Amino acid sequence: MTVILPEGTSLGTMQAPLTWVFSHTGKFVGKVAVQVQGGNGFLLIRKGEEIAYWFRYGKMVLRGSAAREYLLSQGVIELTLCRYTEEEFSIALEWCNGHGVQIAGSAHAMTPATGSEEPRVQTQVEPPQTQPPVRQVPAMLWSDDGIVMVGRCGAGGLEILAGMKPADLDERALCSSFGVARKLADTLGIGEISDFTLETRSGTYLVSEEDEGILCLIATPDVPFGRVRALLQRR
């Protein structure tokens, strides 16, 4: 039976150096799909640990450390974080085994650094190096699993403080939502508003005012509403 690499649940796409992944995936389990220079591939991440790399350009395939080195050399690349369930992660590992992709920590024979789709030379490759996490203070504050993005709406538009902006996010609607809520509060006489919350099928939006603008937090739907509010309040 052919194993298909799971798609996972997309958390959004961004452009950043590969090193961004090392410092922002401390609690992430899944696939980071990459696209650069007309090629594409992925790396598997389990809570900050790099598990496997695979990259293809035309008929050329890079695996393991070769793929990692190539991606690190490319500067900014397109990254799509796709969260996996444990089952999906297991299937992805199975896919890697079936395609000769080195898996960190496994005792399996390793893959060629470069080559065509068919494995040719079996060589031992050192485990991928794990970069020490380099987190900015705001990112650390918000680095909880299930938090998709933290941003600030200011005069210059939306500034991402942590996480990734969902691909389909309506920035204008997000940044104007607090103003609309404030007008409503004025009309109904409930005074100065502290925060505004919107629940959607794709996630929970929590918007609050601070000195430097409007703070916006987006969480996945599975994060309890109370926890989202607690996160915002502890900032």
Next chain:
Amino acid sequence: MVGMLTFVLKKLLIGGAIGAALVGPEGEVLGQAGGADWDGAAPLIHKAASSWECLAGGPGTERYGGAIVEGAGGSLLVMPIEDGSVLAVLLGPGANQGRVRYEMKKNIELITSVV
């Protein structure tokens, strides 16, 4: 319909809720119970709901599940109804939001059937 709707909206005046209203798809007040300036707020609620729909994925694509505006002197709970109307409940300070939200969800179908 208005009498029945008012009856249903009154069911939501629990746990510290002081007013409830159903705002129609054109921003008009279809029904209300309790005390609040719903006539002044209805067009704003309608406008806000349109903005929230954009945030939830675009008009007509995916409706938001609910919205909460927290103020120093109370809060406003809003939930969309299938036909483009919006159910809004105004809560006083210290009200039990969870209980009111539960009642709103529980009575959504009833309100839809009355409308």
